[in-house]
Amino acid sequence: MLIGDYRIEIIPDTEFRLDGGAMFGVVPRVLWKRVCPPDEFNRIKLQTNCLFIETASQKILIETGIGEKWTEKQRQMYGIFRAKTFAETLFEKAGCQPKDISIVVNTHLHFDHAGGNTILNDTGVAVPQFPNARYFVSESEFNHAENPSMRDRASYLAENWRPLFESGQLELKPDRYEVVGGLTMRQMRGHNATMQTFCLRRGDETLYGFVDLIPTRHHLSFPWIMSYDLFPTETLEAKKRLLPVAARENWLCFFYHDFEQPLCRLTQKDGKFLSQELSIF
Numbered sequence: 139m140l141i142g143d144y145r146i147e148i149i150p151d152t153e154f155r156l157d158g159g160a161m162f163g164v165v166p167r168v169l170w171k172r173v174c175p176p177d178e179f180n181r182i183k184l185q186t187n188c189l190f191i192e193t194a195s196q197k198i199l200i201e202t203g204i205g206e207k208w209t210e211k212q213r214q215m216y217g218i219f220r221a222k223t224f225a226e227t228l229f230e231k232a233g234c235q236p237k238d239i240s241i242v243v244n245t246h247l248h249f250d251h252a253g254g255n256t257i258l259n260d261t262g263v264a265v266p267q268f269p270n271a272r273y274f275v276s277e278s279e280f281n282h283a284e285n286p287s288m289r290d291r292a293s294y295l296a297e298n299w300r301p302l303f304e305s306g307q308l309e310l311k312p313d314r315y316e317v318v319g320g321l322t323m324r325q326m327r328g329h330n331a332t333m334q335t336f337c338l339r340r341g342d343e344t345l346y347g348f349v350d351l352i353p354t355r356h357h358l359s360f361p362w363i364m365s366y367d368l369f370p371t372e373t374l375e376a377k378k379r380l381l382p383v384a385a386r387e388n389w390l391c392f393f394y395h396d397f398e399q400p401l402c403r404l405t406q407k408d409g410k411f412l413s414q415e416l417s418i419f
Contacts, residue, residue, distance in 0.1 A: 141338055141343045141345055141390075142320070142341030142342075142343060143194070143340065144193050144338070144340050145192040146189060146190065146191050146192075147189075147190040147232045148187050148188070148190075149188040149189070149190050149203075149224070149227055149228055149231050150187050150227065150400075151186040151187075151188055151203025151204055151205075151227070151254060152185075152204060152219065152220040152221075153183060153184070153185060153217070153397070154184055154185075154186065154216045154250065155182060155183055155216060155217030156181060157179075158171065158174060158176045158180050158182040160365045161174070161182055161184075161364055161365075162174075162363075163362070163363045164361065164363075164365075165362050173356045174356055179217075184354070184397060185395060185396065185397045186204050186394065186395065187392075187393075187394050187395070187396065187400040188200060188201045189392065190228070190231065190232045191318075191321065191338070193318055193319075196240045196318055197232075197238050197241075198239070198240070198317065198318065199228075199239050199271075200245070200336060201243070201244065201245060201252070201254075202224070202251070202267065202268075203224055203250070203251075203253055203254040204216075204218065204250045204253040204254070205254040205255070205256070205257070205298065206220070206224065206253075206254070206257060207253065207256070207258055207297065224254050224267070236267050236269070237268070237269055237270055240270065240271055241271060241272050241273075242255065242271045242272070242273045242274065243274045243275075243317055243323065244275040244299075245334045245336065245350075246275075246279050246283075246330065246332065246333040246334065247280070247298060247299055248290075248293040249293060249298060250293075250395075251349075251350075251394070252275075253295070255267060255268075255273065255301075255302060256297060256301050264298075264301050265301055265305075266301060266302055271307065272307060272309055273307050273308045274309050274317065274323075275299070275308065275309075275310065275311065276310070276311050276313055276315075276323070276325065277311065278313055278331070279332040279333065279334070280308075280310050281332075282331065282332050283296075283299065284296075287368070289368060290366075293366075317336075320338055320339045321337075322336065324336075327369050328351050328367055328369050328374075328376050329349070329351060329367050329373065330367075331368065333349060334349070335347055335349050335351060343390065344389045344390065345390040345391075345392060346380070346384060346392065347392040347394065348380075348391065348392065348393060348394075349394055350366075350367075350394070351373060352377065352393060353393060353395035353396070354393050354395050354396040354397070355391075355393050355399055355413040356396075358381065358404070358410075359411075360377055382406065384411075385405060385406045385411060390402075390403060390416075391404055399413060399415055401416055402414055402415060
């Protein structure tokens with residue numbers, strides 16, 4: 139798919155599962171189970187959809203998925219089902235290999251977004267999966283990852299970023315910056331204080347990545363907010379501000395964790411925001 143003169147591809151890393159109650163916060167189970175049926179452990183099916191962007195001079199990857207450094211016990215706990223390696227999927231979808239990626243952007247460093255930054259080598263040591271890439275993350279998020287709160291400490295695994303720091307590939311960025319022309323990152327409080335969302339504007343098209351602010355299209359309703367969010371009232375205000383604009387301006391909306399429909403447009407009907415499936419994907 140083209141956004142102006144940029145090519146984009148969705149690179150699904152792998153299926154995994156999290157507790158449905160945690161994913162929908164105060165929303166009663168009787169409501170959310172209609173759209174996300176839980177398994178016997180009350181977990182719902184999620185995806186880790188990374189975004190590949192190719193410009194005339196750069197091959198960019200936004201997010202790297204949950205990664206492949208998990209033990210069998212951890213795979214069972216998170217319901218990780220991996221049919222292919224990330225490298226295989228990247229080649230199938232984008233026609234390139236990890237060594238071809240020139241920039242990796244992390245919106246934040248939670249394990250399900252940055253887990254694929256590194257991969258285990260033959261001796262079991264975590265090394266950069268994208269050996270020729272510059273890795274971008276905001277300095278604010280990096281500092282939080284190094285000193286997380288008790289509430290979100292389990293979401294940060296240092297093996298996903300310290301090898302990049304040691305190799306000299308990690309570049310710390312401001313709270314708002316431009317990756318390449320038309321692709322901007324902006325800090326958005328809600329899920330945590332330092333996560334960033336992204337916006338790609340090229341030609342007459344806008345693609346907006348809501349990241350964990352709105353993880354799936356089933357979270358479009360204003361009060362459907364994850365209990366993982368450290369600042370849920372700020373998530374709510376951001377949704378109220380962004381969604382009307384997204385519908386009015388016909389944005390392409392990218393939902394990182396949506397298992398079936400990560401990219402869609404929105405319509406507003408009777409005060410509700412509804413997703414429209416895109417046939418191209």
